[in-house]
Amino acid sequence: MQSRYSLKLGKPFGIRVSVHWTFSLLIAWIVIISIGRGLEPVQILMHVLFIFALFFCVVLHELGHSLAAIKLGGNVESITLLPIGGMANLSKMPEKPRDEFIVSAAGPLVNIAIALVLWIYLFYIRQLDVATMEFETITRGNFLLLLMAANLFIVVFNLIPAFPMDGGRLFRSALSIRMSRLKATQIAKDIGQVFAIIFIIAGLFFNPFLVIIGFFILLGAKGEYEMIKYQDVLRNYTVKDIISTEYSELDIDDTLEKAADKLVKISDNGFVIRSGGKYAGILTKNDLINGLNSHGKQARVKDILNDKVESVECNKPLFEVYTEMQRNRQYILPVIEKEEFLGVLDLENLHEFFLIRKATQTTA
C-alpha cells in the first residue's frame, strides 16, 4: 500500500502504522446503515466508536504478527489498516516452517488474549448478567461484551485455512514439514482460492466486504505463490549469473532529444551514462521521460542524471535483489564491485532468466 493513500497514525516499535483512505468508506457505510435503521446520533456514534475499538484490536493483532516476525529475524516495514482488516508489510519473512507457524499464530493469539482479559473483567469484576442485556444496538452496557465477541470472531475467521490468511499460513507451515515449500504453497493456494470463491459468492448475498476479502485472497494467494516459485528457481543464483555487459550507452553531454531517439529503439529499461568514457550513472526510462517533461529535449543528460541510484554487488543472492527491485519499483540497477562498474542488472533479463531456468528445471 503506497503511503500517499494512507494517513500515518504512529510508529510503535519502529513499525509505521497507517490507515488507508478507503477506511473512511467503512465509516461512511456504518453511518449510512445506522441512519437507515433510524438510530439516534448518540447510537450512531457508539457504532463508529465500536469500529475504532475493533480496529485498534486489529492493529494489536498485526503487531502480534510483526513482533514475532522481528524476533525470529524478519523485517517489518509497516502496518496498514484497510476496511477489511489490517495488513502487515513484511520485507523479510521467516521461512522455516516452525518460525512461520509462530508468526502466523501470534496475531490470533493477541485477540484471544484481549478476549480473555475482557471476559475476566466483565464476568468476574463487573459480574455482568447477559440474560438481562439488550443487543438491538451497541450501547455503553454491551460495548465491551460485543468487543470481546468480535475479537473471538476475528480469531475464528482468521483461522479459516484460506491462504494467505493466517489459517492458510498455519496450514502451509504444517505442510512444509513434509514437503517442499513450493509444493506446500501450491496446495495452500489452491485451497485458499476455493475459499475465496465461496467468500465472493456468499458475500454477494450477505456482505459486500466478504466479496472484497475474497478478491484479496485470490490475488494474494496467486502473488505469493508466484514469489515462492521465483524463490525456488533463483535460490542458487547470484547477480553475477545474469549481469549484462551489453547495454545501451549515452554520454553525459548528450541531449535528451538524442536519448529519446535511442530510447524507442532499445528494449533495456535504461541507459548506462558515460562521462569522458568512464561510468557516470544510470538513466532509467522513467527518469528520461520525466526529464523530457520537466527540462525539454534540448537539456543534457547530466541535467537530469540521478546520482543517488543504488547499486548491487556480484555475489548478492538473486532472489533478494529481485524482491527489492519489485518492492522499490526499480527496473535496472548498476552492478558495482569495489567502485568498479561491471555491468547492469535489468529486471526484464531477470524475468527471462527465471522463465528459462524454470522451463529447463521442469523438463530435466
Ligand SMILES: [Zn+2]
Ligand atoms: Zn493475522
